Amino acid sequence: MAADTFFALALISMPWPIFNRPSIQIASLKSYLDKEDDLQPDCFHPYLDIARRIGTDRYREIAHSGWAGEALFSSLVFPEKANDARTLFYESLRGNYRQPSRHFDFEALADEISDCCLDWLVAINPEKYQLFGFSLCFSQLLPSLYMADLVKKRLPSAQVVFGGSSCCGKLGKSIADNFASVDFVVDGEGEETLVALCRYLQEKSPRLPAHIFVRAGGKSPQQTNPCPEGLDINRLPAPDYRDYFKQMQQLFGDQPFIPSLPVEFSRGCWWNNCSFCNLNIQWQGYRHKSAPKMVKEVVELAKNFQSLHFTFTDNTLPPAEAELFFTELRRIDIDVDFFAEIRAITGSERLEIYREGGLSTVQIGIEALSTSLLKKMAKGTTTIDNIAVMKICSQHNIHMEGNLITEFPSTSKKEINETLINLDFVLPFLPLDNAGFFLGYGSPVYHKPRDFNIAAVVVHSKNKKLFPAGLLSSMTMLLSGYRGDRGRQQELWKPVRQKIKDWKEFHHRRTGTSHPLHYRDGGSFLIIRQEKLSGPPLQHRLQGLSRKIYIACEKITPIEDILRSFPQLKAKTVEKFIAEMCAKQLMFRERGRVLSLAVRKKSKS
Numbered sequence: 093m094a095a096d097t098f099f100a101l102a103l104i105s106m107p108w109p110i111f112n113r114p115s116i117q118i119a120s121l122k123s124y125l126d127k128e129d130d131l132q133p134d135c136f137h138p139y140l141d142i143a144r145r146i147g148t149d150r151y152r153e154i155a156h157s158g159w160a161g162e163a164l165f166s167s168l169v170f171p172e173k174a175n176d177a178r179t180l181f182y183e184s185l186r187g188n189y190r191q192p193s194r195h196f197d198f199e200a201l202a203d204e205i206s207d208c209c210l211d212w213l214v215a216i217n218p219e220k221y222q223l224f225g226f227s228l229c230f231s232q233l234l235p236s237l238y239m240a241d242l243v244k245k246r247l248p249s250a251q252v253v254f255g256g257s258s259c260c261g262k263l264g265k266s267i268a269d270n271f272a273s274v275d276f277v278v279d280g281e282g283e284e285t286l287v288a289l290c291r292y293l294q295e296k297s298p299r300l301p302a303h304i305f306v307r308a309g310g311k312s313p314q315q316t317n318p319c320p321e322g323l324d325i326n327r328l329p330a331p332d333y334r335d336y337f338k339q340m341q342q343l344f345g346d347q348p349f350i351p352s353l354p355v356e357f358s359r360g361c362w363w364n365n366c367s368f369c370n371l372n373i374q375w376q377g378y379r380h381k382s383a384p385k386m387v388k389e390v391v392e393l394a395k396n397f398q399s400l401h402f403t404f405t406d407n408t409l410p411p412a413e414a415e416l417f418f419t420e421l422r423r424i425d426i427d428v429d430f431f432a433e434i435r436a437i438t439g440s441e442r443l444e445i446y447r448e449g450g451l452s453t454v455q456i457g458i459e460a461l462s463t464s465l466l467k468k469m470a471k472g473t474t475t476i477d478n479i480a481v482m483k484i485c486s487q488h489n490i491h492m493e494g495n496l497i498t499e500f501p502s503t504s505k506k507e508i509n510e511t512l513i514n515l516d517f518v519l520p521f522l523p524l525d526n527a528g529f530f531l532g533y534g535s536p537v538y539h540k541p542r543d544f545n546i547a548a549v550v551v552h553s554k555n556k557k558l559f560p561a562g563l564l565s566s567m568t569m570l571l572s573g574y575r576g577d578r579g580r581q582q583e584l585w586k587p588v589r590q591k592i593k594d595w596k597e598f599h600h601r602r603t604g605t606s607h608p609l610h611y612r613d614g615g616s617f618l619i620i621r622q623e624k625l626s627g628p629p630l631q632h633r634l635q636g637l638s639r640k641i642y643i644a645c646e647k648i649t650p651i652e653d654i655l656r657s658f659p660q661l662k663a664k665t666v667e668k669f670i671a672e673m674c675a676k677q678l679m680f681r682e683r684g685r686v687l688s689l690a691v692r693k694k695s696k697s
């Protein structure tokens with residue numbers, strides 16, 4: 093095919109993703125578009141250029157601060173907001189780091205980033221591209237708007253399309269309505285819509301695809317379902333990371349790092365109920381790949397890019413299919429390891445299989461340690477489920493990350509007290525992060541705020557610092573502010589925030605390598621070693637039936653099962669034993685179910 097019959101696309105991911113990870117969004121689009129003979133997609137990661145220009149430490153610090161990165165670009169897109177943006181920039185860095193680095197000069201950094209963006213654009217030879225596609229996730233709106241402006245200034249006839257999770261529904265429409273540099277916004281999954289858009293721009297199709305918003309003045313096609321039906325993700329090719337590796341090599345050839353490769357097992361969430369969650373607004377329905385397809389992808393990616401660390405981008409892994417996947421990986425003799433998000437109700441046996449197949453780090457949706465609060469959040473879990481999964485991760489040596497959502501609207505004093513008590517029980521397990529509630533567009537709380545004591549949904553105070561007021565009044569933003577119940581919640585959650593801090597400090601200052609709450613079994617007795625927040629460790633010895641009951645409750649166990657297993661014991665005796673164990677925080681009880689908390693430490697493995 094002659095070169096001029098090609099339709100060339102630049103697929104771009106702007107800051108602030110983690111720089112040592114390629115963008116799966118644009119890499120997946122590239123491999124999908126590559127199937128079309130006349131489309132020529134190239135992936136670009138200007139975040140790599142910016143990390144190189146400002147230094148990887150500064151990049152990392154800004155990327156972790158969320159709003160700080162947007163603030164830098166706000167001052168470039170809206171120079172009149174520079175003062176507010178500067179304030180937000182320093183506030184955000186202080187929020188994340190007790191002592192933000194001194195080497196942050198807001199104006200100088202913004203200038204460096206602006207220069208870097210311009211240099212990047214010149215270097216890619218932009219004249220050869222007909223379409224510039226930007227993938228937008230969290231924190232990428234202002235960086236993408238800035239680059240889209242630069243593209244349009246240099247090449248007024250070039251077409252710009254936005255897509256991604258930050259462009260769904262009204263979010264996407266308000267971008268198309270308000271920013272002249274954005275010609276199209278894809279609503280929902282990108283693959284099929286982007287191909288159809290190329291066909292339209294090539295004049296090979298008379299119509300725009302349905303799932304797209306058009307710049308103000310143009311006519312958006314009738315919207316139907318935000319996700320084109322029938323996209324079978326089992327038929328998608330593996331993401332193509334070649335461009336990322338090439339760019340990484342060019343920019344960091346002298347300080348090589350081994351990137352972690354994102355992979356996608358599923359789209360959407362099979363639970364899809366949590367009242368605070370808006371992670372699934374982009375997806376219509378839940379779909380996952382088959383285990384053999386996933387295994388093949390991972391093995392090939394590992395071989396092609398010589399990397400062994402993978403990050404599942406799924407909102408939550410498909411439980412049964414993931415079990416097949418990890419079982420197969422356990423069999424194959426390569427030392428891959430994975431990060432994944434999983435639900436708290438993943439059982440011990442299944443997690444053990446995941447671990448043996450390479451799952452080394454998990455993010456678990458813990459969110460709360462009060463069962464009635466978990467119900468308000470529609471998590472489908474209870475406190476004992478959460479505590480059990482924390483223990484299972486410790487047992488199987490899986491590094492667990494998780495959040496406790498604080499200031500959730502409508503939390504009662506009773507739920508706070510329950511949380512405070514239960515925090516004592518989880519002290520031995522890896523601490524959770526304090527994640528302040530945010531009101532996300534499209535979440536159930538956003539749709540029914542009054543059910544959660546929210547009186548009014550308003551513009552988020554941080555967006556007021558980033559965007560001109562006139563513009564904000566016509567925009568739908570990913571995050572909103574709200575009125576009602578805020579001050580009360582901030583006050584109520586203070587002691588919980590303090591306790592999370594103490595919990596973190598406890599783990600930070602520990603020096604021993606053994607688990608803070610473990611037992612060793614002597615056959616007829618067992619010895620539990622328990623570290624407390626302060627004071628010397630305690631030792632507890634359980635003998636005979638006490639030992640047997642403690643071991644019998646390794647997993648969540650109904651008290652009636654204990655009574656059945658130990659018919660020689662009276663209910664009163666069992667109840668007394670459990671009460672003593674719970675008073676010492678060696679067991680946890682929720683209604684009629686109990687769980688032993690100490691993790692077994694074997695001297696031989």
Ligand code: SF4
Pocket residue numbers: 361362363364365366369370371372407408435457
């Ligand atoms: S928080 Fe996680 S489990 Fe809950 S609906 Fe969202 S993606 Fe699914």
